[in-house]
Amino acid sequence: MLISALLIGLTRALVGAAPRWQGAGPSDVQRIYFANHSSHIDTLALWSALPPALRRHTRPVAAADYWNTDALRRCIAVRGLNAVFIERQRSDPAADPLAPLAEALSAGDSLILFPEGTRNLQPLPGPFKAGLFHLAQRFPAVELVPVYLENLHRCLPKGSLFPVPLICTVRFGAPLVRIEGETRTDFLERARTAVVALAHGEQA
Amino acid sequence: MTAQQTFYVLMGGIAAVLALASGIGAVLGRRAGEGARAVVDNLNARIRAWWVMVGVFALAYLLGPTATIVMFALVSWFALREFMTLTPTRPGDHRALSVAFFIAIPLQYLLIARDWYGLFSILIPVYGFLLLPSLSVLAQDTGDFLARAAKIQWGVMLTVYCISHVPALLLLDIPGYEGRNALLLFYMMLVVQLSDVLQYVFGKLFGRTKIAPVVSPSKTVEGFVGGALSATAVGAAMWWITPFSPLQAAGMAAAIVLMGFLGGLVLSAVKRSLGAKDWGRMIEGHGGMMDRMDSVSFAAPVFFHLTRYFFTP
Numbered sequence: 001m002l003i004s005a006l007l008i009g010l011t012r013a014l015v016g017a018a019p020r021w022q023g024a025g026p027s028d029v030q031r032i033y034f035a036n037h038s039s040h041i042d043t044l045a046l047w048s049a050l051p052p053a054l055r056r057h058t059r060p061v062a063a064a065d066y067w068n069t070d071a072l073r074r075c076i077a078v079r080g081l082n083a084v085f086i087e088r089q090r091s092d093p094a095a096d097p098l099a100p101l102a103e104a105l106s107a108g109d110s111l112i113l114f115p116e117g118t119r120n121l122q123p124l125p126g127p128f129k130a131g132l133f134h135l136a137q138r139f140p141a142v143e144l145v146p147v148y149l150e151n152l153h154r155c156l157p158k159g160s161l162f163p164v165p166l167i168c169t170v171r172f173g174a175p176l177v178r179i180e181g182e183t184r185t186d187f188l189e190r191a192r193t194a195v196v197a198l199a200h201g202e203q204a
Numbered sequence: 205m206t207a208q209q210t211f212y213v214l215m216g217g218i219a220a221v222l223a224l225a226s227g228i229g230a231v232l233g234r235r236a237g238e239g240a241r242a243v244v245d246n247l248n249a250r251i252r253a254w255w256v257m258v259g260v261f262a263l264a265y266l267l268g269p270t271a272t273i274v275m276f277a278l279v280s281w282f283a284l285r286e287f288m289t290l291t292p293t294r295p296g297d298h299r300a301l302s303v304a305f306f307i308a309i310p311l312q313y314l315l316i317a318r319d320w321y322g323l324f325s326i327l328i329p330v331y332g333f334l335l336l337p338s339l340s341v342l343a344q345d346t347g348d349f350l351a352r353a354a355k356i357q358w359g360v361m362l363t364v365y366c367i368s369h370v371p372a373l374l375l376l377d378i379p380g381y382e383g384r385n386a387l388l389l390f391y392m393m394l395v396v397q398l399s400d401v402l403q404y405v406f407g408k409l410f411g412r413t414k415i416a417p418v419v420s421p422s423k424t425v426e427g428f429v430g431g432a433l434s435a436t437a438v439g440a441a442m443w444w445i446t447p448f449s450p451l452q453a454a455g456m457a458a459a460i461v462l463m464g465f466l467g468g469l470v471l472s473a474v475k476r477s478l479g480a481k482d483w484g485r486m487i488e489g490h491g492g493m494m495d496r497m498d499s500v501s502f503a504a505p506v507f508f509h510l511t512r513y514f515f516t517p
Contacts, residue, residue, distance in 0.1 A: 016285075018485065121295075157295055162302040165281070167289040167484060 003080040004055075011048045015041060015155055015168040019049035022201060023174025024145055026051050030110055031143040031175070033058070034132055036125035036195050037114035038153035041163065045149055046112050047081060049170035059084050059104050060112040086131075088117065098131055105139050115191065119158045125195050128188040136178075136187070146173040146191065148198035171198040207384045210445055214390065215262050222258065224250045243408070249489025257487070257496070261393070265386055270317060271342025272386065277313040279304065282486060282493040283363035283501075291355045296343030300336045304360050304412045308332055308434040312368050321375055328365040335356055341398050362471070362501045369504035376508075378515050383448040388505070388511070391446050392460060395439040396503045397496075399461040400468070403431030420472040432461045447515055459510060460503045 013015050019026075035046055043060040050058055060077075062068075064085040067077040077083040084104050087097050096102075104111060113135075115128035136144055148171040158165040173194055179187075206214070229248040232353040236244040264275040288301060308328060337353040373389045381388075407427025415423045439457020443450040471494065475483060484492025 013281075021449065151289060154295075154298075157298065160298050160302075162299075162306065164288070164298060164301040165285045165305055167285055 003075065007044055007076065011041065011044045015045055015152065016164060017045040017048045017168055017170055019170045019172060021172045022198065024143075024172055026054055026172075027124060027144050028057070030105070030108060030139075030141070030144050031058075031103075031137060032111045032113055032132070032139075033145050033147050033172075034113045034115050034128075034191060035111045035147035035149050036199075037116045037119050038121065038123075038149070039119060039156040039158075039163075041152055041156050041168075041189070042114065042119075042149055042196065043081065043083075043112060045152060045168050046147055046170055049172075054110070057108070058110040058112060061086050061101060061114070062136050063088050065076045065089060069088070084111065093123070098134055101131070101135060102138060105142060108113045109140075111135075121153060121157055123153050124199055125192055128189065128192050130184060132191060133184045133187050136176075140178065143175040146194035147171065148173070148195050148199060148201075150199070171201065173198045173201075207387055210384075210387060211265060214387075214394075214445070215258075217286065218258055218394075222251065222255055225254070227411055228312070234488045237441070242403030246489050248363065251489075253487050253489050258509070265390070269371075269386070272374070272389070273317050273371045276296070276367060277309055277392050279493060279497060280313075280364045280367050283367060283483075283497055284309070284359055284488075286484040286492045286494050287363055290352060290357075290475070290480050290483070291359060293352060293356070294345055294347070296345035297340050297352055297356060299343070300339040300356055300444055303339060304332075304336065304356065304364070308360060309364055312364055314393055316368065316372050316375060321372075321411070324368075324372065324375075332365075336360070358474075363497075366501040366505050367497060369508040370500065373511070375504075376512055378447045378511070381515075384445075384447075387445045391439075391442060392504065393506050394442070395435055395457045395460045396464045396499050399431055399435035399464050400499055401431075403427045403465070406430030416469060417515055419476065420469055423469065428465060432458075432465065435461050447511075453483040453506055456510065460507050463506045465505040467499040471498035507510050 033046060035042065035139065043062065047055060047058065047060055060081050060083045062077050062081070062083040062085055064087050066099060067083060068085050077085070084100050086100065087095075090097055101113075113132060115132040116126050117129040117131075120126050132144070136142075150169045150171065151166045152168050154164065155166050170194050175189060176194060179190075182190075226248075229244070229251050232240075232244045233248055235451040244360030260275065264271045284305060293301065312324065312327055315327065337349075337354055340349070340353060340356075370389060370392065373392065374385045376385060376388075378385070378388075403423070404427065406429075407422060407424045410430065411422075411424030413425040413430060414421065415425055436454055436457045439448055439460065440454035443453035446453055446456070466484055475481070475494075483494035486492050487496055490496050
């Protein structure tokens with residue numbers, strides 16, 4: 001609890017992380033929030049932008065090969081953010097990397113997911129990995145909410161040690177409509193476009 | 205009266221004025237028709253924000269000079285954050301920007317706390333000016349280099365150097381005014397902000413002739429003249445909390461009002477050249493921190509140096 005409060009305070013002082021609910025309001029419906037990924041602050045910014053009541057049931061998905069490597073990172077990820085770890089490099093080809101995520105969703109929690117899988121230096125997201133598609137298929141009742149994180153690629157770009165404090169607005173869009181029989185490629189492209197639309201949606 | 209007692213009296217006066225404003229706002233809120241709704245709502249949001257800002261300011265005063273310095277350091281932090289958010293910078297500027305936030309701001313305010321006027325006055329115009337672009341150049345990105353270096357320097361000058369001249373008023377040794385410098389700080393903030401408020405009020409009531417419609421559509425000749433004269437009059441009437449005579453106080457207030465007006469105008473042009481209407485959304489009804497501090501950033505250094513030149517040995 002203390003660690004979470006500290007992390008949120010730091011995030012606010014650094015990047016503000018004010019939410020803008022553009023397409024969907026805050027609600028305790030079970031959701032997967034999926035966003036563009038450009039810095040280590042992304043998870044914290046999105047998580048801080050949620051109202052406290054929702055934050056309690058919303059678990060960020062974190063790469064095990066980064067966040068589960070030393071005591072400090074693990075402490076932030078587990079104690080501070082209640083993260084779900086995902087293995088990016090499969091050691092056992094038969095294992096299902098999405099299993100921990102499916103488990104969290106089955107338990108009724110919401111997830112924060114970065115479908116690009118890795119940080120991207122650009123303001124707009126690159127191609128999405130298939131995980132979001134598989135989770136969407138397995139959990140048809142869960143709302144899929146696109147989120148755009150503004151400016152964070154300038155705050156702490158890959159490779160830099162110190163952040164630059166710039167205001168990050170967290171834009172929440174309307175949940176994706178489910179289309180019966182949509183192919184994986186079409187679905188992922190539609191999801192990506194929804195995030196991109198939020199990036200251009202200042203006037204909307 | 206001791207400085208402390210004077211401060212309580214002044215705060216009581218401001219609370220009374222704000223209470224009156226809240227009362228008027230509530231009445232207007234009940235009477236306003238559809239057309240005036242947005243203006244009245246914004247007015248009431250502004251008044252609510254004023255309560256918060258005055259509260260923060262009073263708290264910092266009561267906690268002492270260190271708290272006041274820390275508060276203005278945070279103001280600089282948020283103002284620079286707004287400035288750089290709107291300014292297009294490139295990855296090559298990352299190091300210079302980190303240094304501006306994490307080294308320039310703490311150092312500038314530490315120099316005030318340590319009473320080191322000499323370095324305080326040159327840290328950003330000399331060392332910052334030369335070293336910040338030197339950090340950017342190491343990234344070897346020459347695209348728009350001059351424009352980028354200039355924008356960073358402008359941002360740091362305005363939001364850190366200029367704003368830091370408010371708490372720097374605590375540094376001045378004015379004969380016969382020992383231990384009362386915090387009142388001078390209060391005086392300057394009062395005149396600047398009152399001038400803004402009165403120009404807004406006169407402009408809304410009588411404004412017809414726009415001064416610079418392209419830069420700042422809300423500024424009118426009537427608003428400026430009415431606001432400037434009344435704020436100068438209040439500044440002169442407040443001479444008893446300053447080291448100035450009534451006539452000198454009128455001159456100082458006029459200088460503050462004029463610089464504040466120019467600051468509002470120039471920063472409005474900067475904001476528009478960056479493609480924004482407000483600096484941010486931090487202060488409800490007002491916009492961002494820089495929307496409230498634009499006039500302060502121009503008035504503070506001039507008021508500081510006029511006082512330093514004419515009233516310190």
